[in-house]
Amino acid sequence: MSKTILYVLLAAVALIAAIVAGLYVFGQNSEELANDMSRDMQTRAMPELPVSTPAAPIPGAAGQAKQFAGREVTVVSWGSAYTRSQIEAYHKPFAAQTGAKVASIDYNGGIAQIKTQVDSNTQFWDVVDMEVADAVRACDEGLLEKIDPAMLPPAYDGTPAMQDFIPNAIQPCSVTTIIFSHVVAFDTTKFPADKQPSTLADFFDTAKFPGKRGLRKTSPKINLEMALRAAGVAGPDVYATLATPEGQAKAFAQLDKIRKDVLWWETGAQPPQLLADGEVAMTTGYNGRFFDAQIVEKKPFKIIWDGQIQEHDVLGIVKGAKNKDVALEFIRFATGTVPLAEQARFIAYGPARRSSLPLVSIHATAGVDMKPHMPNAPENETNAMQVDAAWWAEYQEELNLRWAAWLARG
Amino acid sequence: MDMTVTASQALRADLSAAIERTNKRARSSAFWMAMPLVAFLTVFFVLPIGDILWRSVYNPTLSEVLPHTTNALVSWNGRGNPPIRAYNALPQDLINAQSKDILGKAVTRLNIEMPGFRSMLIKAARSADQLSAPYAPAFGALDSRWGSRETWVKFKNAAEVYTLGFYLAALDLERNVDGQIIQKPQEDSIYVTLFLRTFVIAGLVTVLCLFIGYPLAFMMANTTPFWRNSMMVLVLLPFWTSVIVRTTAWIVLLQREGVVNDLAVASPFFAETERMDLIHNMTGTLIAMTHILLPFMILPIYSVMIAIPPHYVRAARSLGASAPGAFWQVYLPLSMPGVGAGVLLVFILAAGFYITPALVGGDSGQMIGNFISFHMNETLNWGLAAALSGLLLAGVLIMYFIFIRTIGLDRMRVA
Known part of the structure; x- marks a missing residue:
């Protein structure tokens, strides 16, 4: 009985607090807006700013200085820490070298927005940073421009781009910039020192490791793979299993086990935030974001590298982009040896060029050695697997629908 | 005598002619004054809704992208072997579609019908110019699925220019390979559940709004102007704030670490481990939607109550009615037009909500509006989105007719 009365009282308090909170949120929003605007202006005002990064000495680029003065290119990416690393490593030096303005827009992945723009012939975007599975599918559907690999600059020692990039990095419509990893991270303070989770299976074991879990809502990709791996399917067998109805049922059954404890995230910035707010005890997310929270913001988080799933992140150009020439030059520039290595100074993602790896050094502000934080560092890779982009291009439509139906069934 | 009658008749005829003229003028000026409204409604209401409903049955993609293959399938009844004419038409269709860069549309449409079409079509398109007759085995060599009847039945289904397929999908039904309508497998069925949930949520929100709104409107209508105005400001203030801000x-x-849970844990009634899940589920959707829709309930009820003369209830009391009796028999029936309008407004608005459930609904609090937006923006299956919208519209209209049958339209007053 007392609880019922309390509920009523709380409801009354909540009503009053709602007004206060509304004002608070409103205030925060405008602050965020102001931040966004100032960041945007920084991006736009780039040519005038002194650039601290070394100008990338890309062969062939000499003599083309300021070739795009007065032009603009719109680059779409995943926001916050990740976009910041790209602004530092690609946008600023590119703007300084070519005179083009680089406008940065955030999105949450998927190809729907690209498709809408292409179908209605209103291309607001030029370059899009995508997960490779989306890029393969978008390319098949004619939503991306073809990129001629011959235009990509060779490495310092003259190694041609085709050999310098890691396998599968160069696709008909896209070029890989970084390898990132989907991992599980947890808040070390939420578990006793002698009972810290250490494997992917622990993520699905809420009996042994109680607490809420964070999972990505916007796509079945990674969720299904992780579920199968935690259910005991070996990395190389995951996609063959997932192609069968039994395999899919097994993956969803594994997710059903933790279903009632799941909080869903949608943008890459959310998982570290959910951990920091204490909303979840463990969550999936991108390793670079966790690195940022862990090392730069000094949060007590830890990454479980066991069962990590690596994926390529690529750059592509929207079909019929208004600034296709600038966009091509941007990709040529950004996927050069130096900008790729430079990016790894700002976020813990592995560069896609072999020639960039030796250049990866210490973090720009935190000063830590970045190598042990890379997804492809040997000690992190003992139980890793790769996302199969071609498989997902085929099954995405079917599984996206089943995923949405599974989610909504509640 | 006769003359008087004729004269008065003539006078009357004159008069009624004059009245008729005046009326006609009034009617025609009223007609012209209403024209902007009619034009507005047509352009911004009737046409878009008509367009969406049209899309729910009109499906020209395949017949535009692969016209000859589609034509070749028209005469095939779906039984027996797939027609040779279709195999023969497909290579040229694929080459044409690729040169016009529109093959992607057909790929997307066909993959909705049957997963796997994507790789089949893309593989076929890549080698279309190298294929040679006889085409049926040539396609079979590329992918054995090209030889199966099911593939071509699905192709034929997707190729129908006027189709009920989207409505079937919107009701968790599908056509099997023999053309019979069957229930979809359980793991792919969702829309019937969502429609039911949508109407249950809309109904619950309406009831909650009524229980909170009616007493509040009563207090506002029966207090001093100072308190009335203050309460009015409090009702309207959130009404003027953006829905997204209020939802956030x-x-x-x-949230679990939010104000309410913190207060609960600080009180002696809840332990730290007993934090309640109040948001990102159905509870969150109900609370936020009730709050957002409350003014739509309060305002019509209040506008009716303020017009009820206070001496009616006094008269009832002086004639011996008890206080509850007077309220029940006199005040409540008089306030019903406002209640009717409020209930209808809130229910119809609630049934179409999607921003609030998307933000606070988690997964169990999602409504049909979220899936309409999902198919409009994410899967780009506009046909299915249109069919879902059509069914939602039909559902709301049915509720509307049931409602005006029971309450009566003439008894409703919005403001």
Whole structure:
């Protein structure tokens, strides 16, 4: 009985607090807006700013200085820490070298927005940073421009781009910039020192490791793979299993086990935030974001590298982009040896060029050695697997629908 | 005598002619004054809704992208072997579609019908110019699925220019390979559940709004002008605030580490481990939607109550009615037009909500509107989105007719 009365009282308090909170949120929003605007202006005002990064000495680029003065290119990416690393490593030096303005827009992945723009012939975007599975599918559907690999600059020692990039990095419509990893991270303070989770299976074991879990809502990709791996399917067998109805049922059954404890995230910035707010005890997310929270913001988080799933992140150009020439030059520039290595100074993602790896050094502000934080560092890779982009291009439509139906069934 | 009658008749005829003329003028000026409204409604209401409903049955993609293959399938009844003419037409269709860069549309449409079409079509398109007759075995060599009847039945289904397929999908039904309508497998069925949930949520929100709104409107209508105005400002203030801001405010309040849970844990009634899940589920959707829709209930009820003369209830009391009796028999029936309008407004608005459930609904609090937006923006299956919208519209209209049958339209007053 007392609880019922309390509920009523709380409801009354909540009503009053709602007004206060509304004002608070409103205030925060405008602050965020102001931040966004100032960041945007920084991006736009780039040519005038002194650039601290070394100008990338890309062969062939000499003599083309300021070739795009007065032009603009719109680059779409995943926001916050990740976009910041790209602004530092690609946008600023590119703007300084070519005179083009680089406008940065955030999105949450998927190809729907690209498709809408292409179908209605209103291309607001030029370059899009995508997960490779989306890029393969978008390319098949004619939503991306073809990129001629011959235009990509060779490495310092003259190694041609085709050999310098890691396998599968160069696709008909896209070029890989970084390898990132989907991992599980947890808040070390939420578990006793002698009972810290250490494997992917622990993520699905809420009996042994109680607490809420964070999972990505916007796509079945990674969720299904992780579920199968935690259910005991070996990395190389995951996609063959997932192609069968039994395999899919097994993956969803594994997710059903933790279903009632799941909080869903949608943008890459959310998982570290959910951990920091204490909303979840463990969550999936991108390793670079966790690195940022862990090392730069000094949060007590830890990454479980066991069962990590690596994926390529690529750059592509929207079909019929208004600034296709600038966009091509941007990709040529950004996927050069130096900008790729430079990016790894700002976020813990592995560069896609072999020639960039030796250049990866210490973090720009935190000063830590970045190598042990890379997804492809040997000690992190003992139980890793790769996302199969071609498989997902085929099954995405079917599984996206089943995923949405599974989610909504509640 | 006769003359008087004729004269008065003539006078009357004159008069009624004059009245008729005046009426006609009034009617025609009223007609012209209403024209902007009619034009507005047509352009911004009737045409878009008509367009969406049209899309739910009109499906020209395949017949535009692969016209000859589609034509070749028209005469095939779906039984027996797939027609040779279709195999023969496909290579040229694929080459044409690729040169016009529109093959992607057909790929997307066909993959909705049957997963796997994507790789089949793309593989076929890549080697279309190298294929040679006889085409049926040539396609079979590329992918054995090209030889199966099911593939071509699905192709034929997707190729129908006028189709009920989207409505079937919107009701969790599908056509099997023999053309019979069957229930979809359980793991792919969702829309019937969502429609039911949508109407249950809309109904619950309406009831909650009525229980909170009616007493509040009563207090506002029966207090001093000072309190009335103050309460009016409090009702209207959130009404003027953006829905997104109000919804986000509820997240701040209701999340596990939010204000409400913090207060609960600080009280002696809840332990730290007993934090309640008040948001990102159906509870969150109900609370936030009730809050957002409350003014739509309060305002019509209040506008009716303020016009009820206070001496009616006094008269009832002086004639011996008890206080509850007077309220029940006199006040409540008089306030019913406002209640009717409020209930209808809130229910119809609630049935179409999607921003609030998307933000605070988690997964169990999702409504049909979220899936309409999902198919409009994410899967780009506009036909299915249109069919879902059509069914939602039909559902709301049915509720509307049931409602005016029971309450009566003439008894409703919005303001």
